[in-house]
Amino acid sequence: MSSSSVESKTQVVMISGAARGIGAAVARTFAALGHPLALLDCQPDVTELARELAATYSVKTLGLILDVSDRSAVEQAVTRVEDQLGELHTLVNVAGILRLVPLLEMAAEDWDRTLAVNSTGVFNLSTSVARRLVTRRRGCIITVGSNAATTARTQMGAYAASKAASHQFTRCLGLELAPYGIRCNIVSPGSTDTDMQRQLWTSDEVPAGVLQGSPEQFRLGIPLQRIASPEDIANAVRFLASDEARHITLHDLRVDGGATLDA
């Protein structure tokens, strides 16, 4: 077994944005595998999810309420997790926000906040955790980005820019950590059935334009004709964290049903 992969059930996994959507699905996936879990979110109910997963899967969990853009809160949380759960092995950056506004109408606060959470938040958590990983020469980091990081989208300028920053940060970190045997990868979802996605819908149905495409938004649609479930994304994260992916680093695994033609 490679020491750079999450295989042993004792390896501690930290997940940001764990209270909802993709982060909660990632948390459930690793809980089912028996890993001790640190669940981070700005929503207070992350502590309830931590309790629920501990009871259901008989794993140690710690739910911590914090804002990933707050560097000192992140540093304190990482210290507390290592004190209470043990040495961290895997970090999954999932926390993110989407503010849908055309760029010329965007308030400076929307731009600043989007980059603070989606880019600086990834920097804060990844560097804090990586400083511990390098001393032990093992572990891995996975950033959940977006297919918008590489494909231009209307009304998503700040979001796409913030995701491009977190993608390239994760790759550069992977390059600097490779000599320590630590892998850093990206999972890029397309449309995925979560609260973030549903804020774009006007009913409970997937809008036809999402699946069929919408020329006025320069969208091609989704060749596989479905949107992802949060579990589809969690499965990709689990693979990249596993020993099966021990020779994969600096990779961007697109999970979007072909929506961006893998471009």
Ligand SMILES: NC(=O)c1ccc[n+]([C@@H]2O[C@H](COP(=O)([O-])OP(=O)(O)OC[C@H]3O[C@@H](n4cnc5c(N)ncnc54)[C@H](O)[C@@H]3O)[C@@H](O)[C@H]2O)c1
């Ligand atoms: N749902 C999609 O269609 C989709 C597509 C591409 C990429 N993504 C990305 O996947 C990730 C998860 O998205 P989701 O769809 O599950 O969204 P979501 O809104 O359902 O969940 C996001 C979680 O992040 C938390 N969060 C937000 N800001 C935070 C902060 N400052 N500090 C700590 N926690 C914070 C929220 O409280 C929430 O629990 C995001 O990074 C998002 O950009 C989602």
